[in-house]
Amino acid sequence: xxxxxxRALFFVPALALLAVxxxxxxxxxxxxxxxxxxGQFALLGNYGEVLSQPEMFDPxxxxxxxxxxxxxxxxxxxxxxxxxxxxxxxxxxxxxxxxRGGAIVKSIIFLGMVTPMVVGGVILRFLFDGNVGIxxxxxxxxxxxxxxxxxxxxxxxxxxxxxxxxxxxxFSMILYSAGLETIPDYVYEAAVIDGASPMRAFFAITVPMLxxxxxxxxxxxxxxxxxxxxxxxxxxxxxxGGASNVLALQMYMYAFREFDANSAAVVAxxxxxxxxxxxxxxxxxxxxxxx
Amino acid sequence: xxxxxxxxxxxxxxxxxxxxxxxxxxxxxxxxxWSGPEMDAFMPVLKEFEKETGIRVDYQIYRAExxxxxxxxxxxxxxxPADVIFMWAWFINKQAQNGHVLEVTGALNExxxxxxxxxxxxxxxxxxxxxxxxxxKPGFWYRKSxxxxxxxxxxxxxEEFVDLCARIKKLPGVRAPIASGNGVGWPLSDVTEHFxxxxxxxxxxxxxxxxKVKWTDPAVRAIFENRLAPLLKAGYFSExxxxxxxxxxxxxxxxxxxxxxxWITGMVKDPADLGVFxxxxxxxxxxxxxxxxxxxxxxxxxxxxxxLAHLATRxxxxxxxxxxxxxxxxxxxxxxxxxxxxEVAALLRGREALPDLDDTIGxxxxxxxxxxxxLLWVSPDRVGEVLDTLQRKAGK
Numbered sequence: 001x002x003x004x005x006x007r008a009l010f011f012v013p014a015l016a017l018l019a020v021x022x023x024x025x026x027x028x029x030x031x032x033x034x035x036x037x038x039g040q041f042a043l044l045g046n047y048g049e050v051l052s053q054p055e056m057f058d059p060x061x062x063x064x065x066x067x068x069x070x071x072x073x074x075x076x077x078x079x080x081x082x083x084x085x086x087x088x089x090x091x092x093x094x095x096x097x098x099x100r101g102g103a104i105v106k107s108i109i110f111l112g113m114v115t116p117m118v119v120g121g122v123i124l125r126f127l128f129d130g131n132v133g134i135x136x137x138x139x140x141x142x143x144x145x146x147x148x149x150x151x152x153x154x155x156x157x158x159x160x161x162x163x164x165x166x167x168x169x170x171f172s173m174i175l176y177s178a179g180l181e182t183i184p185d186y187v188y189e190a191a192v193i194d195g196a197s198p199m200r201a202f203f204a205i206t207v208p209m210l211x212x213x214x215x216x217x218x219x220x221x222x223x224x225x226x227x228x229x230x231x232x233x234x235x236x237x238x239x240x241g242g243a244s245n246v247l248a249l250q251m252y253m254y255a256f257r258e259f260d261a262n263s264a265a266v267v268a269x270x271x272x273x274x275x276x277x278x279x280x281x282x283x284x285x286x287x288x289x290x291x
Numbered sequence: 292x293x294x295x296x297x298x299x300x301x302x303x304x305x306x307x308x309x310x311x312x313x314x315x316x317x318x319x320x321x322x323x324x325w326s327g328p329e330m331d332a333f334m335p336v337l338k339e340f341e342k343e344t345g346i347r348v349d350y351q352i353y354r355a356e357x358x359x360x361x362x363x364x365x366x367x368x369x370x371x372p373a374d375v376i377f378m379w380a381w382f383i384n385k386q387a388q389n390g391h392v393l394e395v396t397g398a399l400n401e402x403x404x405x406x407x408x409x410x411x412x413x414x415x416x417x418x419x420x421x422x423x424x425x426x427x428k429p430g431f432w433y434r435k436s437x438x439x440x441x442x443x444x445x446x447x448x449x450e451e452f453v454d455l456c457a458r459i460k461k462l463p464g465v466r467a468p469i470a471s472g473n474g475v476g477w478p479l480s481d482v483t484e485h486f487x488x489x490x491x492x493x494x495x496x497x498x499x500x501x502x503k504v505k506w507t508d509p510a511v512r513a514i515f516e517n518r519l520a521p522l523l524k525a526g527y528f529s530e531x532x533x534x535x536x537x538x539x540x541x542x543x544x545x546x547x548x549x550x551x552x553x554w555i556t557g558m559v560k561d562p563a564d565l566g567v568f569x570x571x572x573x574x575x576x577x578x579x580x581x582x583x584x585x586x587x588x589x590x591x592x593x594x595x596x597x598x599l600a601h602l603a604t605r606x607x608x609x610x611x612x613x614x615x616x617x618x619x620x621x622x623x624x625x626x627x628x629x630x631x632x633x634e635v636a637a638l639l640r641g642r643e644a645l646p647d648l649d650d651t652i653g654x655x656x657x658x659x660x661x662x663x664x665x666l667l668w669v670s671p672d673r674v675g676e677v678l679d680t681l682q683r684k685a686g687k
Contacts, residue, residue, distance in 0.1 A: 054680075064673075130530060131540065151530050152669045237475065237658075240531075241666025241677070256360040258655045 026272070032265035050266040055242055055250055066153040066243035070250040073157055077246065078225050080161050081168070086217050088165065089172025094206065096173075097180055106173065113170035121234025124163035125150060150236050153243035160235055160244055167231070168224060172217045179213035180206070219282040223275055247271055317591055318347045319598055323377035323583075324354045327535070328558050332613035336606040343601070346594055355379060356475055356658070362586075366391040371586030374595040375602070377423065380411035381653035383584045387419040393585040393592055394419060398600045408619045411646070412582050420584035421603035424616035426552040428481045428577040428647075429638045430569035431469065432541075433548050438566065443547070445568045449518075452571060456527040459547045468527045470546035471668060472534030476661020477649070479531060479668055482550045483519065484577055484648045485570060490514045493575035493643045500651050506681040515667075515674045523671035531668050552579065553635045557615030562631040569638065578644035580619055652685075659684040 036042050050056055054069060061068035068076075092109065096102035115123070130136050130148035140146045149159040183206065191201045207214075229248035232238060238245035238253075247267055255264035325333050330352065337348045353361070355378055362378075365371060366386060386392050396418040401409055404422060412420035438444070441462060446452040459468035472478035488496050491514055498504035504511060522528060529537070529546060541549040542559060549555070556562045569576060583602060585595040607620040612627045617636055625633065649657045663677045 064676075129533075131532060131536065148530055148532070151665070153666060237662065239476075239662040239665045240669060241663055241673075241680075243666070253655075256364075257658060259363070 029265045029268050030272075032262055033269045035262060037260065037262055046262050046266045047270075050254075050263050055245060055253070056267075058242075066157065067241060067245060069242075070238075070245045070247045073245060074226065074228075074247050076157065077161055077164075077228065078222060080158075081164060081225055082218060082221050084165055085169050085172050085221050086214060088169050089217065090176045090207075090210070090214075092169070092173045093176035093180055094202065097177065106177065109173060110170045112166045113168070113174075115167065117167065117230035118234055120163070120167045121231035124160065124231060125235045127163065128159045150244070151240060153240055156236055156240060156244040160232060163235070164225075164228065164231060168221060172221065175213050175217055176210060179210045183209050215282055215285060219278055222278050226271060226275060316347070317594060318349060319375065319591060319594055320349045320351060320373040321375045321377075321583075321598070322351045322353050322358070322373040323581075324352065326352045329554065329615075332557055332615070333610065335613070336602065336609045339605065339609055340598055340601045344594075344597065346598075348598065354475075355382075358382075362386070362391075366586065366588070369588050371588040373586070374589040374591060375583050375585055375598050377581055377583045379650045379653055380420070380580075380582045381651060383412050383420040383582055384414050385653075386584075386586075387414060387417075391587050392419045393587050393589065393595070395421060395585065395596055395599060398596045399603055403604065403620060403622055405619045405621060408580055411580070411651075412584070420582045421599045422619045423581040423583055423602055424607050424610050425578050425580040425619050426554050426615070427617060427635055427639060428485065428550075428552045428579065429567050429635055430485065430573070430576075431548040431550050432555055432565060432567045434542070434544075434564050435566045436564050437544060437547060441547075445566070446571055448571050453522070456522065456525070456548075460525075460527065462547070464544065465547060466540075466545050467529040468546065469522075469529065469548045469550065470537040470541040471528045471531050472537040472549065472551060473531030473665065473668075474534050475658070476531075476665050478534050478537075478551065479664040480649050480661055481552065481577065481647075482528075483664055484645075485550065485573070486514055486519050487511070487648070488575040488577065488645055489570040489573040490518055493645055496575060496645050496648055500646065500648055502685065506678045506685060512675075512678055515678060520667070520671040520674045523668060528668065531665055553617060553632065554615035556629065556631045556635065557613055562614060562629060565631055567635065567638070569642075573642065575643040575645045576639060577647050578617070578639065579647040579650060656681075656684050 033046055034041060034043060036046070051071075054060070054067075057069035057071045058067055061072070067073070092106075096106050099105075112120075127133050128135055128149035130146045130151075133148070135149065136146040149155040187205055187209075188201055191205055196204065227248050228246055229252065232244055232246050232249050233252070236244045238249045248271070251264050251267040251271070254260045254267065321337060323333070330350070334350065337350060340346070341348055351373060353372075358376065358378060359382060361372070362376070362382075363386070366389070383392060387394075394417050399409070399418065399421055408422045408425075409418060412418065412422070433443075441459075443455060443458065446455050456468040459465055471482070484496065487499065491510060495504060495510065499506070499511070532540065534551070537546070538549065538551070538555065538558060540546055556565060559565060583599060585592065585599055589595045604620050604622060607616075607618040608623040608627060610616045611618045611623055611632065612629075614629045614632055617632065628636070649660050652660075660681060663680050667674060667677045
């Protein structure tokens with residue numbers, strides 16, 4: 001007992017830091033979200049007001065086009081980015097495992113992961129520029145008129161999503177590469193003996209055996225997309241006309257442009273709840289698989 | 292042993308004091324958003340102060356949009372990133388109300404400046420900042436050689452202006468008649484303000500600033516729907532391009548006209564080739580003054596006030612000589628201006644000097660204005676929605 005107490009003392013500094021820099025801000029933020037700027041208790045009043053703002057959800061978008069509101073934009077980002085990142089990462093990991101020089105190609109692809117997001121945003125701004133951008137240049141070769149893709153409401157968000165693939169796919173590729181090393185070779189050998197084609201082996205062996213890795217990739221990608229901020233801030237600032245606005249940027253706007261801490265707290269709390277809803281089942285499933 | 296300890300202690304104390312003495316060398320920091328050629332033109336002003344006073348001055352670049360977010364948080368923790376900071380007048384006044392700005396009443400002689408220019412940074416009978424040079428946003432710049440080559444003429448009526456755009460659009464090698472410079476959105480706002488000042492008059496500009504007229508008012512809507520949007524729909528304006536890139540493309544002949552402030556005269560290779568015209572009928576032009584202030588948390592208040600006074604007086608004389616600036620300090624002699632800037636200053640004759648609309652309103656409305664204009668430029672059919680959003684934001 002005395003030994004246990006003695007050991008527990010070593011946790012105190014870390015717990016103190018956690019309490020001050022994590023627990024207190026989280027509790028305070030959630031608390032703020034239930035109060036008005038005058039200090040009156042509003043229960044879910046702030047939530048109703050924030051969610052009714054066109055910046056958060058704009059149903060008119062379904063009739064006229066972008067913007068749809070930051071909430072819908074984040075959902076779009078998740079729906080498009082997540083399967084593409086996971087799928088592309090897996091395919092790249094499988095292909096680059098087999099070819100000569102695959103390690104070098106993986107290193108080049110990994111550059112996207114180590115590029116700071118702010119720098120990534122600047123790169124995207126010029127990548128899609130109508131005058132100097134590579135993508136509009138390539139598009140003009142096939143007859144599509146050059147235009148700055150991030151300047152138009154109907155293409156701004158999709159441009160950023162496409163650009164973010166370059167920044168995050170290396171993450172899933174690396175995880176899948178590591179996961180592939182855990183699949184024993186004899187499983188594939190047995191499949192070959194049984195007459196399975198490479199495609200059949202991929203879907204019958206590789207994909208099922210990489211399920212735990214896929215779970216991690218999906219969760220981490222989901223959380224990353226949920227809090228995406230820097231590339232949007234630098235590349236478009238959420239424009240034009242809010243067409244590429246996202247939740248984290250809107251939270252920033254509330255907090256540091258409008259100085260409305262209560263509305264920012266609402267967005268932060270919503271983000272936290274969604275993140276918990278996704279990450280808790282993942283942690284549980286990982287614990288469940290431990291011996 | 293004891294003696295060694297004492298000697299060691301004395302040496303340590305001496306070393307610490309020496310380092311402290313070195314560190315205590317006075318150094319002031321100035322922050323503004325000028326970079327590239329604008330920064331190059333500003334540095335001699337700071338060097339002159341260093342020469343006169345022996346106080347070192349460092350310069351840092353921060354955009355005003357970023358400072359608007361950074362400074363309140365720093366001020367709340369009673370720190371400041373610089374001793375003299377260039378910011379919008381509305382921001383200086385707001386921070387002064389919160390006690391974050393050093394009062395500089397008495398540092399400047401009001402009669403030495405253009406009448407009324409100090410009012411923007413005065414409140415409660417106290418002076419909170421100093422004016423620096425101003426820039427006129429006179430209209431559409433063009434290269435005289437380009438106009439001569441293609442037989443084009445400066446328009447005298449609105450119809451002639453539209454006709455000019457139509458003619459330029461047909462010229463081979465020209466992407467669009469007018470280059471739309473863009474940053475966070477402010478060059479687009481300059482164009483818009485010029486249309487408002489021309490077709491709504493100086494009164495409409497002032498009424499919009501004061502909130503006496505709504506953005507959804509029929510008279511305001513008419514300017515957007517009948518003047519600006521048709522030009523955008525006809526493709527007479529390019530899509531928004533990063534403004535320094537737009538300036539290069541315009542100078543190279545990809546575009547014929549470029550709406551920009553008078554600082555452009557200090558940025559082009561051959562200012563003598565520059566011509567400018569306002570929209571026909573313009574009764575007011577935006578004269579945007581830059582302002583600077585001293586945060587209350589400066590370590591060197593006396594020196595910072597001295598630097599501020601230098602910038603507002605002698606500094607302006609040095610700055611206008613570099614081109615692209617118009618002095619608000621009446622002590623700057625006319626003969627220091629480059630010839631093209633004298634022409635620009637002459638454009639104000641017979642016209643009213645107006646405050647910059649979005650810089651004056653400021654707050655959260657300003658970035659919303661910029662963002663909505665970026666949408667309007669590429670989707671001019673959504674003009675109604677843009678005006679509704681601007682009014683909703685203005686009402687907050």
